[in-house]
Amino acid sequence: MSARRGPRFVAQLSFTMLVCAFLIVPVVLSVLAGVSVNFFIGVKSGLTLRWVGEVWSLYRDSIFLSMKIAIACLAVTLVLGVPIAYVLARAANRWTRLFEELLVLPVAVPGLATALALILFYGEWRAFRASWTFILVGHVLFTLPFMVRSVVAVMSAIDLRTLEDAAASLGAGFLQRFFGVIIPNARAGILAGALMVVTLSIGEFNITWMLHTPLTKTIPVGLADSYASMRLEIGSAYTIVFFIMIVPLLIAMQWLSAERNPGKAAT
């Protein structure tokens, strides 16, 4: 690539760095606020982990609940999503296309609508309404399309049908083909989908806010609560906790996509 580093380059670089600053400065500020003794005075007031400790004592349950829901959500989307993805990749017809369209709707319509529908339909069922599985249902609806699409994309990229024919010609029955050939060759898509599902589940707010009860608060619900009713330092410290949870997931996702599309420069 020829880089004529003229004034145009400098102008574009400055603009891009400005955009970057817009996105990153608030992150840095909130991290600083979360570890400053008094954010109003600034970092010179001293650094402390007191606010993180307060978050731990106030919102510990929400962190565990979010983890529990994310893992359960992953398990459910794997069990539901991988088989349906296989069906969608294998049989492309009117019905499978229709179902694929329907499946995306919980993402396409505002979470508010999905949440209202769930409350109006299942709200009377008290035990379910009050349990964490009520939130899980919302998360599954919201994340399932991401799992399905990620797996379908990988399954469509390989010649699934011929690989399966080959395995069958060698004597493999359906279960042997599914677990010995199909799943291993779709694992990049399954892994990408899994990371996506966990990340989205941990951050989901729109549906969760409507579905939660005082006893079933997830991290984003707790965040909204702390932003509204706690001092800024506590909200910030809580945000740090959230960052710490999603950063490894983001790094894993970037690493995975780099793994799948190794540098075009190699050719």
Added chain:
Amino acid sequence: MTNLASGVRLDACGKTFDDGTQALEPIDLEIAAGETVVLLGPSGCGKTTTLRIIAGLEQPDAGGRVWFGAEDVTALPIERRNVGMVFQSYALFPNMSVAGNIGYGLKVRRVEAAARSREVLRLLDMMHLSGMGERRVDQLSGGQRQRVALARALAVRPRVLLLDEPLTALDAKLRESLRIDIDRLLRTLGMTAVYVTHDQAEAMALGDRIAVMSHGRIAQIGTPQDIYYRPATEFVADFIGTMNRLPGQCHDGVLRVAGGSLPLPADGHGADHAMFRPQDGQIVAPGQGDLAGRIAAVFFLGNATRIIVELDDVQSVVVETGERRAFREGDRVGVRVDPGGIMTLRR
């Protein structure tokens, strides 16, 4: 290696797809144990469908039956037919090593690990792949992948080996050398094999018999010599090699055609046409030979020279010769045709 090869018989096997298109009219086909039959034809002729019916990947329409030896396998799915199949794309499992691919059929059959790896080593050796067992399949060249695919199919000691255009994805040189390897392998192992291709040279070289297919039907089945020198239909005559075909009127065993006349073979008396291959013609001085015409074009091909001779405004013939002479466009010439090379369509 014990020979488990069995013959194959198709009884009235047709195939109509869900959308109503008929890929295959009901055909009968009998393949002897140890025989190699090549299904040859242009794309869409039904050859792959026939292969997939034998494999068990497609069910024949009602009434069709597939026999392996004396066993009716029509209702058996492919995984229980004990066939070996080589796919055009090879279909090697990307998640397994070379050895994993070759041993997969044995693993599925619960062959214990030590016996399995012995067998894999033997096959690697046989396919000139020694030392490559632990490679990933995407580290192999096209020719190596092809040999792995073949080894994988042979590892299960199939009753029938099915090959679906196995050399199409390779370049011409490699194709030639692998063709020789496959030929030797099929002979030494005494395999019953069904080989699908659209390449007539491949078909000629490999087939004990060739079934030429067109529009979902077997146009002709016979030895390569049969197909080449005694084509049963116009389609077969045209599809295999280049054929000169001249219409005319028959008088006393001689066919009058544009530019002269040709003696008809004994079994072709009364025919309204005669055919001959380009290499059975010879360019001679004007006034001599069977046909008279003018050289319209000359192509030097390296191993031969191809000459197009115009007989009149509509008819021309192609002659191929190894002679090292100069042929000039526009020259008036005669064409002599080897009487043994003149044929008519059987009826």
Added chain:
Amino acid sequence: MHRGNTRLLLLALPAVVVFAAFWLLPMARLVQVGASGPRGIAAYAAVVTDSNYFASLVATVAVSFAVTVATLVVSAIAGLFLQRNAFPGRGVLVAMLTFPLAFPGVVVGFMVIMLAGRQGLIGNVTDALFGYPVVFAYSMAGLFVGYLYFSIPRVILTVMAAVGKLDPALEEAARSLGATPWQVVRDVVIPGLRPALIASGAICFATSMGAFGTAFTLATNINVLPITIYTEFTNYANFSLAAALSLVLGLITWAALAFARSLAGSTVAAAA
């Protein structure tokens, strides 16, 4: 073949049953509830017939549209620059630009508060410079900034992918014909990026229309449709109207996304 179809049906069954039980049936109830209020079926038209809701709709569309335009301009410039230039630190810049991708709306709202809230950066700086703090986080302007924050990373990634797929020979051809850099951008690059820009613009618009978390964090009195629906439901227990409005809103966002997908066929990434 028949056996294969039965197997596919069995594999599809769990997902189909769960989806029908937990989304299709509840949605059908929502549609029914929407028409069961005092307004009857006319509730579905309330968003245009009732001046309060209509004002809310107009405000939502206006802020979403403004965010879409601003995001496209900013992301096109930055995305084009990042994909076309190799320089030290580029990887770090791209990583920082994509970091906020996983932020839920509430966190985005908090980022806006950090920038433009009562104790925010802009307030402090303006206070020091002019003697009075500029605070706009808790208003429509704050919402605009929040949606911009949310949308830029997504659109930049789309633009970068689309630029990577442009055939460089086209630009070389234009330059060989004597086009200036600006003419190349106008006549070759922008037309080449148009499908990606329109598609990601539609996604950006739909996401902004339906987003709830950001507005909820900034102020519960910002007059946008999702907040209106929330208020009708929680504060006034007006279930039927909340149902009707949320369905109308869902129809709008779904149509925008369907339009985007018909152009790009790419994964719809809408998470607010």
